[in-house]
Amino acid sequence: SYELTQPPSVSVSPGQTASITCSGNKLGDRYVYWYQQKTGQSPVLVIWQDNRRPSGIPERFSGSNSGNTATLTIRQTQPLDEADYYCQVRNRDSVDFGGGTKLTVL
């Protein structure tokens, strides 16, 4: 397996930029995916292949990945962005998720 480390929580004020990190050994050599999970709901894909957005995901969401750290950036954060965010990588025969980061917008 492959260990991914995320901060347990991040806080941001409405309208500001939130950055959620995901760390792993030589993570920049892999593709990283990000999922948003709101309370009581199933996860939703927000970033694939490091920095690509599925249709329907606002442009405020972006991603980057270099070295040992991938970052999910949410610009102009809104209260509706409050959720848990998980990074994910694919291994040869398995998948690993980070522990998740709770984003609080206050």
Add this chain to the structure above:
Amino acid sequence: QVQLVQSGAEVKKPGSSVEVSCKASGGAFSNSVINWVRQAPGHGLEWMGGIFPISGKTKYAQRFQDRVTITADESSSTVYMTLRSLTSDDTAMYYCAREADWVANAYDIWGQGTTVTVSS
């Protein structure tokens, strides 16, 4: 648009088994890998395994290798996950999720989740 609809909540005794189903409707099924991901209360996402229905080929997470079986019935577009020898640690929400080529094998569609409670 494909939807994944899962079976209803289950309550099981320790030591028993549970089967959760995931039915695809509205689109292609057999040519996409369907994965199972679980989430214990207050915890993160954990990949359990997946199946490519058209071939029946499966992959399992090492920690579940001995206790989980994932199968597919193409005729009904349904994938099944069976977890055996249940303990209270298996109490969780179980999700199925489609792996899609168009997003480089990310999970683009998720089921609504099935709650499994293990209690004596």
